[in-house]
Amino acid sequence: MEAPDLSKLVEARAAADFDMFRRVVLPEEIDHHAYVDILHILSYASKFMPHERVQIFCNGGGGDADSTNAIVDLIQQHEKCDGYLFGTALSAHGLVWAACSRRFVSRRGALGIHQAAAAVIVKEEGEKTTATEKRLIEAARIRSDNLMFALFAAASDKDESWWRKRTPGSGMCELISAEELIAIEMANALFPRVDWYGQPVLNACEGCGKPCGADDWLDVIVPDDVWLKISGHMDSGGILCAGCITERAALLNDYCVGRLIFE
Secondary structure, X not given: OOOOOHHHHHHHHHHHHHHHHOEEEOOOOEOHHHHHHHHXXXXXXXXXXXXXXXXXXXXXXXXXXXXXXXXXXXXXXXXXXXXXXXXXXEOHHHHHHHHOOEEEEOOOOEEEEOOOOOOOOOOOOOOOOOHHHHHHHHHHHHHHHHHHHHHHHHHOOOOHHHHHHHOOOOOOOEEEEHHHHHHOOOOEEOOOOEOOOOOEXXXXXXXXXXXXXXXXXXXXXXXXXXXXXXXXXXXXXXXXXXXXXXXXHHOOOOOOOOEEEOO
């Protein structure tokens, strides 16, 4: 009997999860398996649902630095990932969250930051680490810190020097509260309400982020079957602005009638 193709099983599972929830929940420790899962999900989303945004929920500790950096690259390349911070995102989880093009934080959410820890080289008993190995370890640590500072600076209104001063050594951790994350324009606030599937209910368009009640906001009503296709919500929940509704409906290649509401 032929052994099953594990990569296809992983891809099928990831596709099923994404079809149902449009979300990714990171494991407590980020490793190569998490990288593979996100690779399959983002590939699936790009191919079959190019207009959909992927929701990534970050709440956990550290993880493998190489896998985390690879996930960060995937998320930035996809460009349509929303990071949700419930609880505390430490270390690797914070980097993944910061890489998302849109970021949201709950009232009790917090970002935990610290400098990268030096790698440990496993040696035989009595064997010492060479000077060259020590230099390589330190260079890798500095590179990780530089990548982190650049990522946080790009995601906020603070520059790299601010983040360097704020970040403690690897043996400590600094928590940045939800209020401060919002103040430095790194995150948008979440309403405490959630919908039937546990998704946060936002006061902004889920497609482009336009705030509800903006001067150019128009309410549009479309049939439930059309709304399901363009929003992914089976309970008529979610929020889309008129522009995103029109853009997504045009991709259906089908006749659609909507109703504009003027107040």
